[in-house]
Each structure stands twice: as structure tokens, then as C-alpha cells.
Amino acid sequence: MLLVVTALALVSCSPDEPISVTNQPIAVLLPDGAANNRWISDKANMEKAFKQVNASKVTYYSAPESTQGATTQANQLKEAYHNGTRNFIITAIDQATLNEAMKEMTNIRIVCHDRLIKSNTNIGAYSSCDAREIGRLQGQYLIMAFDLSGKEVMNLEMLAGPASDENSEAFFDGAYDVLKTYINNGTLNIVSGKCSFHQAALPEWTAEAAKAEMKERLKKYDSATKVDLVLAPNDMTAEGAIAAFDEAQYSLKEFPFITGQDNLESAKQYIEQGKQYMTVDKSLIDMAYNSVSALVNLINGGIPTSDSWIDNGSVRIPFLKSTPVAVYKN
DSSP states (O other): EEEHHHHHHHOOTTTTSOOOHHHHHHHEEOOOOTTTTTHHHHHHHHHHHHHHTTTOOOOEEEEEEEHHHHHHHHHHHHHHTTTTOOOEEEESSSSHHHHHHHOOSSOOEEEEESOOOOOOOTTEEEEOOHHHHHHHHHHHHHHHHHHHHOOOOOOEEEEEEOOTSSHHHHHHHHHHHHHHHHHHTOOOOOOOTTOSHHHOOOSSOHHHHHHHHHHHTTTTOOTTTOOOOOEOOOHHHHHHHHHHHHHHTTTTOOOOOOOSSOOOHHHHHHHHHHHHOEEEEEEHHHHHHHHHHHEEEHHHOHHHHHHEEEEEESOOOEEEEOOOOEEEEE
């Protein structure tokens, strides 16, 4: 049986609240579901939210989570803009590429969905979880695993998402805030020596990238030394790490405690099997409804309601928070 544990605060709006109606052209730009099928869920959730506000001119775009995909997404943004769309919900594959594409665009309204785009005055709202809190949640579960093990020292390896995603460093920093005391006093030993975000960062959010990185790190371990704990920032990186341990012929008893995020079906299966320790559900329905509600507010000339605000380096914007939930096996 999987258990869920709620971590933070209330969302700023819920699917049951009335949302203003708009028929203006809207474009939604998301990563595709090839690397992480959670984006398929995000699209489905937004479709339901837009249906509630009778939005009939919504166009959905998707692109791979890769360098080429970042270029594709920027071109999709340009295409929508040149076709007359001025209202956007965007999950950035690479924020720098999108910022470059937006240089000549005017009178646009943007809600950042799950990933903040920094240094851009066109951003009107941000809908996501608190990324640092997700990292802290992952870190807390690793410490709980360490404390329950009864061991004096355990070997930890930390993975991080790509630097092109603004959330990646926040996830890592949140976890490191929890883990650093144990790392500094030597009770958590990092055999690879990769202790900083830039050392831990993967080139992209894929299982393949995580698998390749973990296989390299395992070369530093001998037959008598095992990895005990893995900070994996999301379920796809956890899956890649699991594949590396499978190839290294780790028995189920030897498998490290591995974190995750997104609550994918594959992660739930790995948790049931004992190959993944936990994942984080990001309340994706609330996140989607928050994004749609925020955009409707912006289109109507209002400011989305939120108790939290965030500075993206150019402007302070409302931060509509959904609640992260830990999912683990009982």
C-alpha cells in the first residue's frame, strides 16, 4: 500500500471555484510526454480547466526535453505569436532560449507553469509547488532512511536536474539544506565527490542521462562498497538510477533508498517492488487549475490572487502554490 503525506500550504484556488470566461486565443506550450508522461496529465488537466471557462481557442504545443526541443518550443512560441496569440501558459524547456525568442514580442501575457522563467517582464504569474520544499521533503526521507538503518555511515549520491530548468537548483538546494549537516560530519559519505549542484546536474531530464551518470559514478565503488542513498530529483532520473543499479546486479536487499518526484505510475511500481523509496506528488490538478485561473485573471486585466509573490529578476509576480505530497510504501 502507498501512503501520501501532505507537506505544505493550501493552493490559492481550487477546481470548484468559479473562473471567468474568455474566448481569446490562448497557447499552451509544454514538454512532450516522451521523457516524462506527467506532461500528458498536465495537458489533460488544463483541457478540463479551460472547458470550465468555455475557452474555445486554446492551442496546445509540445516539444522534447532536449536542446533541439528547446529550439522547437521557441519556434512554436513565435508561430503562435505571429498567428495572433498573446496569451500563454508555458512550461519552459530552456528559459534562455525562450527569452531570446520573446525579445521582439509586445503585449503578451504569460503564466509560467511549474517552471519559472527569469529575467522577463512579460511574466504575469507563476503556478507551481515550492521547489525548495520538494527538495527538503526528499532530503527528509533520506535522513529518515539513514536514521532507521542503524548504520553509523552511509554512502550517498546526489543527482540534479539540468541547469536550464530554474527549478533544478532549488530542488537540490532544498535537499542539501537537510542533508548538509550529515555530509559535513561524515555520516553521509559521497564517494563520487559530486557535492555541488553544478557537479550533480544532468544535461537533461531523462532516464538515459541519469543512468549514464550513475554508471560512471559506480566505477568509483568496489565490490565491497555500495551506494546506500540516492537523491534523484524526479521519477525519470530515479528510473535511470534504478536501471544502472540493475545492470550493476544490485540485489533487492542491496538496493539504495532512492527519492523521486511526479508520482508516475512507473514510480509507484518501483516503490511497491522496493526499488524506489518515495516520490512526490505535486498536486497537478490544482497546479493546472491555478495556471488557467491566473491566465484568465491576466486577460481580464486583473492580478491573480495569491498569498505568495516571487521575484523573477525583472518583476515581482504572484506565486500560486500547489501542495507537494510525499508518497511512499507502508
